[in-house]
Amino acid sequence: MHVARRCIACGVLFNPRSQIPHQRYCSATACQRERRRRWQRERLRSDPDYRDNQARAQQTWRSRHPDYWRQYRASHPAYRERNCAMQRKRNARQRSGPVANIDVSPACRPLASGFYVLRRAAATNIAKMNACTVHIAVLSAPDGPPMHGCKEMT
Numbered sequence: 073m074h075v076a077r078r079c080i081a082c083g084v085l086f087n088p089r090s091q092i093p094h095q096r097y098c099s100a101t102a103c104q105r106e107r108r109r110r111w112q113r114e115r116l117r118s119d120p121d122y123r124d125n126q127a128r129a130q131q132t133w134r135s136r137h138p139d140y141w142r143q144y145r146a147s148h149p150a151y152r153e154r155n156c157a158m159q160r161k162r163n164a165r166q167r168s169g170p171v172a173n174i175d176v177s178p179a180c181r182p183l184a185s186g187f188y189v190l191r192r193a194a195a196t197n198i199a200k201m202n203a204c205t206v207h208i209a210v211l212s213a214p215d216g217p218p219m220h221g222c223k224e225m226t
């Protein structure tokens with residue numbers, strides 16, 4: 073006899089399966105994916121060996137696929153265009169906005185592990201915004217597209 077409980081991902085009531093008495097997530101695909109994501113995040117945070125392994129695996133993958141992002145950008149012009157537009161916006165804000173005093177250039181400087189403040193990108197008046205403090209553990213140097221400056225493809 074089980075009592076229905078609330079899924080900690082989606083908040084919906086569900087009946088835990090008898091084989092999993094401590095089940096905290098419902099069986100929805102998204103919630104199971106969330107469960108694995110949180111598990112991995114917790115593991116990354118608490119297990120330095122796991123973190124090293126993940127970083128090495130990423131590095132190996134990238135060294136075997138050196139052209140992946142270049143080709144991805146080349147074959148997804150909308151993605152590239154959006155990235156460039158966002159970068160231009162960031163550049164403009166850095167020149168004139170409230171975060172101008174934060175040193176973020178050059179654009180491709182590797183991010184250091186540490187605590188960061190997370191805010192919605194849409195918020196330009198950041199002083200009034202609620203913000204989350206997040207800890208970022210850097211697994212590898214930035215060479216994927218989100219960290220690239222907007223290089224014109226010539």
Ligand SMILES: [Zn+2]
Nearest residue numbers: 079082098103
């Ligand atoms: Zn759920």
